[in-house]
Amino acid sequence: NAGVTQTPKFRVLKTGQSMTLLCAQDMNHEYMYWYRQDPGMGLRLIHYSVGEGTTAKGEVPDGYNVSRLKKQNFLLGLESAAPSQTSVYFCASSYLREYQETQYFGPGTRLLVL
Amino acid sequence: LAKTTQPISMDSYEGQEVNITCSHNNIATNDYITWYQQFPSQGPRFIIQGYKTKVTNEVASLFIPADRKSSTLSLPRVSLSDTAVYYCLVGDDSSASKIIFGSGTRLSIRP
Numbered sequence: 001n002a003g004v005t006q007t008p009k010f011r012v013l014k015t016g017q018s019m020t021l022l023c024a025q026d027m028n029h030e031y032m033y034w035y036r037q038d039p040g041m042g043l044r045l046i047h048y049s050v051g052e053g054t055t056a057k058g059e060v061p062d063g064y065n066v067s068r069l070k071k072q073n074f075l076l077g078l079e080s081a082a083p084s085q086t087s088v089y090f091c092a093s094s095y096l097r098e099y100q101e102t103q104y105f106g107p108g109t110r111l112l113v114l
Numbered sequence: 115l116a117k118t119t120q121p122i123s124m125d126s127y128e129g130q131e132v133n134i135t136c137s138h139n140n141i142a143t144n145d146y147i148t149w150y151q152q153f154p155s156q157g158p159r160f161i162i163q164g165y166k167t168k169v170t171n172e173v174a175s176l177f178i179p180a181d182r183k184s185s186t187l188s189l190p191r192v193s194l195s196d197t198a199v200y201y202c203l204v205g206d207d208s209s210a211s212k213i214i215f216g217s218g219t220r221l222s223i224r225p
Contacts, residue, residue, distance in 0.1 A: 004157075035215075042201065042215040043158070059214075090157045101205070102148070105157025 023091030
């Protein structure tokens with residue numbers, strides 16, 4: 001089991017460029033999440049998905065779009081990158097057992113927007 | 115939505131027991147309490163989860179009083195490798211969009 005993987009690990013963009021971050025999980029989890037973490041801060045939820053074909057906005061969705069065409073993949077897109085989107089992006093997936101949820105995180109993608 | 119409050123930072127020494135307390139005064143009936151650990155340049159990692167009383171696993175213990183308005187993560191005999199940020203989260207399976215990590219507690223272990 002690879003768990004949660006993220007591609008790429010690091011990327012530098014110029015302002016206005018676009019890119020897609022890929023998250024893949026092999027645990028058959030229903031829920032998937034995209035977070036961003038700025039230096040010295042906690043994680044903030046960007047978008048999430050409760051199942052294949054569904055997406056929903058989190059706390060900071062502006063400037064990002066997502067898609068969940070396959071259960072195992074969750075894509076995060078930046079249509080026109082801005083310096084304020086410089087951050088570390090973490091993907092997570094989770095399963096539910098009764099009322100309990102445990103999230104499994106990927107290693108992160110470091111994004112620098114110049 | 116149950117907000118959590120935890121100390122910004124804590125220091126301790128190798129071999130000591132460390133207790134990190136989290137306040138969640140507005141915890142709802144169905145909410146469970148989860149703690150995550152995050153090392154620099156890595157994603158958070160699940161440590162322990164509980165609903166009431168005491169939960170223990172191979173890594174830590176979680177103490178939850180009867181009123182559930184707070185919880186304490188206990189790390190026995192810490193080592194340098196326990197230096198990390200620890201997050202306390204409160205939520206249930208209906209609040210996928212509402213689980214908030216906050217800034218966590220930065221734990222520094224010294225030799």
